Amino acid sequence: MSLSTGIIFEERPYINTTPPTNAEDRSRTKATCTNTSTTYVKLPSGLYVTSYNGTAGKIACGNIGNGRSISFWILLDSTTESIMEESAGAGISVSGGTLSYGTWDNAFVNAVDTNTIAATWSHVAITSTTDVAMSAFTLGLITATYLDAEMGLVTVWNREIGNNEIRGLFNSQKHLFGIGV
Numbered sequence: 001m002s003l004s005t006g007i008i009f010e011e012r013p014y015i016n017t018t019p020p021t022n023a024e025d026r027s028r029t030k031a032t033c034t035n036t037s038t039t040y041v042k043l044p045s046g047l048y049v050t051s052y053n054g055t056a057g058k059i060a061c062g063n064i065g066n067g068r069s070i071s072f073w074i075l076l077d078s079t080t081e082s083i084m085e086e087s088a089g090a091g092i093s094v095s096g097g098t099l100s101y102g103t104w105d106n107a108f109v110n111a112v113d114t115n116t117i118a119a120t121w122s123h124v125a126i127t128s129t130t131d132v133a134m135s136a137f138t139l140g141l142i143t144a145t146y147l148d149a150e151m152g153l154v155t156v157w158n159r160e161i162g163n164n165e166i167r168g169l170f171n172s173q174k175h176l177f178g179i180g181v
Helices: 163-177
Strands: 007-010 034-036 038-042 047-053 058-062 066-076 081-087 090-095 098-100 106-109 122-133 137-139 148-157
Touching: 007 066, 066 081, 066 163, 081 122, 081 148, 122 163, 137 148
Parallel strands: none
Antiparallel strands: 007 148, 034 058, 038 047, 047 148, 058 137, 066 122, 066 148, 081 090, 081 137, 090 098, 106 122
């Protein structure tokens, strides 16, 4: 199955081109997202990622449907952060270097089946065998706690992506984040 099958949200990547004011969803659903107090940072590879300031930065996309997999790259400012909300008050966070992911089933960090993450560039993939309601999809915020980090290449699927697909994503994107170069 193609990795593009079942994408319901895909943050458009910008390489050596300044991104627009609001995040762009390049999936077929074309969610309308609103950036609030975020900026873009250009990595040495030329890729622009979103910088969340820890006080007000977020990207709100609203209801994007049901997800079963999510993938993103993140550089945490600390190992305790609120990363994203999928529905009111529920989301993905990290506390003391341990990812919490609520109703999702499994986490992979840098293509390894683990929920341990450090404050370095990391690829995170989180999967579920059942639908997870993405009714209030917001990057950089859970309830009133904001993310202090840089994050990019966020993708959500309506199907569970497999271990080989996760490994393929990690290996094909890691050079953009200075890993293995």
